Amino acid sequence: MKQALAIRHLAFEDLGLLEPLLVKQGYSIQYLDAGVDSLDKRLLEADLLVILGGPISANDSVFYPFLQDELNLLKQRLQKRHPTLGVCLGAQLMALALGAQVSPMRSKEIGYGPLSLSEAGRNSPLGALPEPISVLHWHGEQFSLPEGAVSLAHTELCNCQAFSLGPSVLGLQFHLEADPTRLEQWLIGHCGELEQNGIPPDKIRQQCQALGNQVALAGTRVFQQWLNTLESTHER
Template sequence: MKRALIIRHVPHEGVAAYREPIEAAGFEVDRVDVADPRFAALDLREPDLLIMMGGSMGVYEQYQHPWIACQLRRLKTRLEADRPTLGVCFGAQMIAAALGAEVYAGPFKEVGFHPVTLSDTAIDSPLRHLTDVPILHWHGDTFTLPNGVELLASSHVYDHQAFRRGPNLLALQFHAEMGEDERFNAWIEEWPQAIVEAGGTEADLRRAHDRHGPGAVAAGRKMIAEWIEGLVA
């Protein structure tokens, strides 16, 4: 059976709704936390599919989190081998950094449900399932676009919301995996100030989650299922 490895950077940011299409595609899903002692010894080139999820840290905070530099080195070797890799939020920023881009703190927090605008090249990509669908955004960092990739999506807050390189690499700044997962409550409890800094309120965000969450998850699952179908071993 094909093996998918999820790298979890914080306990409350898992693969959520993306698990269903990953398992439906025949992958046995395993997970490792960066705090796990065995993480430092893993060869990230080995899994048939690598999924890196979000986190509250910044790629540039390597002094506080030494594992970031270690993970970037091993991620770079995987990307050089063009092994199937998906990055979400912090995971997408890690991909950007491994490809030589700059990751930095942006001027605004982007927290809430709203659609992304697809680029011309994304219209025929798996991201087309997200057309006009409000999806969850929750970040304050952004990145320059790496060389050799295609920009797939932007938002009214940040230009770089998704990119790909060929069929095997997909980086998503947003959270189309979230909308029905109870860990959303942990996000609110963990980062209430981010909601305020983005100009929202907890009550409004919860209402948006109830209204848009199921649609976001349905679209996100279709997107990931189609992307996995197009992977090249």
């Protein structure tokens, strides 16, 4: 059985909608909780590595030493182009491991908002997203495009919202994996950030009621297409 390893930085920011797709695709799933579980060579050996989101900065290894372990192992994995998916903080860590920069934005993107695809994005698994579409954003930092990677999407505030490095490496700044039926966990867990930025929780609840199911269906199509691409690439 193929193994999918997921690095989780925050309990409720898990694989979400991606988990049942992985099971259906024949993967066994194991979580490693950052800061608790050892980050070791399993990150190099897994058939698929997923690095999930979290509220810390990818540049915060001085305060959170496990980040340096993640980065060192990611560099080795990405050099070999082993199948790797990063979401939000995970995508930022991937970009950093590939030599790009992660830096603060002029303002945070929190809540459902528009996403624009590049031509390359339309020809990638992200092409399964209908246009126009709004997705769930939750970040205050952004990554520059790693050398050799292709930019797939952007927003008005963030020049690079997604990148690919060949068919097996995908970084997403936004949250296609988030299950709209579990949004309340996000609102509780990030209550301090919402208050700090003057965003009432009910605003995001209303956005989710209007858009959550549509985004979930579209996100499921994106992940399924990407997993199918991995499978066909591996079969070759």
